[in-house]
Amino acid sequence: MSAATKTKEKKPLISPVLSLILSIPVPGLGQLVSGKIRRGLLLIGSFATLAFLYWWRLKAIGHRQTTLIDIFKKALQLNGLFTVLLLIGLAGLYAWILVDAFKQAKKSRPEGTGIFFLILFLFFAVGWQISQIEMGKLTSRFSEAWVPLKKILWPWDAAITYEKDVFEAAAQILVDSDEAPPPVPEQKEGEPYLVANPTYGNLSRLDENNKVIPGSRINLKGSGFKPETLTQIWWADSIGNEFRPRQEGQYVTVITDKDGAFEYDLIMPYRLTPPSAVGLQYHEVMARQIFEKGRALPSEPLILTVDLIIETIFMGMMATFFGIILSIPVSFLAARNLMSSSWITVTIYYVTRTILNIIRSIEPLIWALIAVVWVGLGPFAGIVALTIHSVAALAKLYSEAIENIDPGPIEAIQATGATKLQVIRYAVVPQMIPPFVSFTIYRWDINVRMSTVIGMVGGGGIGFLLVQYIRLLDYKSAGIAVWFIAVTVSILDYVSANIRKRFI
Amino acid sequence: MLEIKNLTKVYDDGTVALKNVSFDVQDGEFLVVIGLSGSGKSTLLRCINRLIDPTEGQIIFNGEDVAALPQSDLRHVRRKIGMVFQHFNLVKRSSVLTNVLAGRLGYINPYKSLAGNFPPSIRKRALEVLDHLGIANQAKKRADELSGGQQQRVGIARALMQDPELILADEPVASLDPVLAHSILGTLESLNQETGITVICSLHYLDLVQRYATRVIGLRSGEIVYRGTGKDIRQMTDEEFKDIYGEEAVRVSAGKREE
Known part of the structure; x- marks a missing residue:
């Protein structure tokens, strides 16, 4: 009897040859018609998709070419391996599908799975090309990347600064004019002294091709400085903005001789004078010796990082707090067992669930973008974004906790003559508290983790600082922020896992 | 102490769980309810303390009709009726x-x-x-x-x-092994005999029934089809057995030798 059913099942609907012929125009049609419906659909779909993707990639590689031949030629030239490999693969797949169509239509032929491995491999090859994977970059660029990486991995020398003692002298320079050159300052005993000669000159300028036209050369003579010490040259424009002029790409520094004197020819730096400036523009050139005195102090990046990591933790906490308050009422609306009594409540249940799913599927980072528009930059925007996402996530978890309540204890407490309130207190609450606490702590964990990145879009917290440091190429300060994030998140992870373990 | 009169329970979906059930329970009895799963044993026990509201009939507990009590007065009746559950x-x-x-x-x-x-x-x-x-x-x-x-x-x-003056035990030993089953039922029995608490208990195994029951009622499809004492169970005829457990039921008396 079993043998009879077997032959009945395997009875082919069409002849093998017809199946093969059907598969020639539409690869997979033969299999479909001969009764292997799923296999047929899968093969038709896969072959069509792969052929389309191949064509699309060829067009992308050989763009600007119009005819098929030209596109193929250019693709062959630019990415020969991909073009040839996939062409052979597709041709092989086509042939295999034809053979398969013949075999599938024959009696008692076991279905082979090899063809699907070929399809998978072809998809993998297309994916490799689409996502522009270049494994070589991992190694070839590593030596370049190692410099900033090293700073991020061990940034701690930037975490400490020392109290500074500044020893400096300045001289005024009249810029782009020689009407009333400033006088040479008087020399005072025991104080450093700087003389510029001449005391007027032209700043460096840019011509119409953005080429630098060097400014006037000014001879600087310093004396009365600490001997044999590195001295920085600084420049201040007419409104007192200080900067360090560069010469040949390097900051200008000199070393004083054993009498505390130096001499240096400085080319006046580039500085744009605003068109609104009126009258003579007096700039200032300075020579500055900086001594780091003993006392170690936390550096600005370290202080900022600590400030913001605290802000970050509290952002996560506040968002969780608001999330709990808002999600508890919503969770009752999203609990199937509470909402199954009539079609109205069932409708509310489905609407609530759908809204929660939509909110949850949008990442907090995107909510933060919206919140920044709504309430402006800063931690509050981050809290709003995290709260919105937390409400959706917690409401779902809470409602599942409500759905999973065991009705047994409720029945048992009712049977003792307890009032409704007592039943809630002694049978419902004890069952809900552990999952509630567990989910809430878990959410706090997630919120702190998220608030470390939410600053990147302006939502406050440490992410803002981190992105700034990275954009300023200040990798040591960025490293401090990264370290603090890593340590905070791991501590929180450990603590939350422990608390949750205790409550489950 | 307890008098059930014409108790009927029809669920919202139309299932008739109890049909016109009437019986008395005297003080200090150990009454066992037997019957297949779904025969109405659990419904019967839960009607007595109104965990389930009966559709019709009277449940007279110490002279008071529990079935007619408003929800707010149930507390005083329920606290005199203890309940023990299978799970x-x-x-x-x-x-x-x-x-x-x-x-x-x-x-x-x-x-x-x-x-x-x-x-x-x-x-x-x-x-x-x-x-x-x-x-x-x-x-x-x-x-x-x-x-x-x-x-x-x-x-x-x-x-x-x-x-409690009465303990309702809904298959209290169905999730326990035979040794524990005897131990738990022994506890209920000693409470019954020493402190005089009346026990109404639903059970599956007939050897347990004949060991502990002072009186037995058998339910089938919500109707009482058997009344007897614990001793009667030993002499239960095959017909009576099939009345309770259905025509296809096979009676096995494991480990019992003919004497």
């Missing part, structure tokens, strides 16, 4: 002691109890009850850390905290 129905994450104390909720001020504090006299009583059942040393443990037999003892302790 123990303990709050798994609460301590054993809290579970036992909950048995007293029907007596204490509902608002005061919301804070979770019980008077010291009740705590002492709970420990005594646990001690009596031999699990006093487990009082601080979470209920789900206990074995099945111990959990059912906690369930009995909770029922005893009510100072």
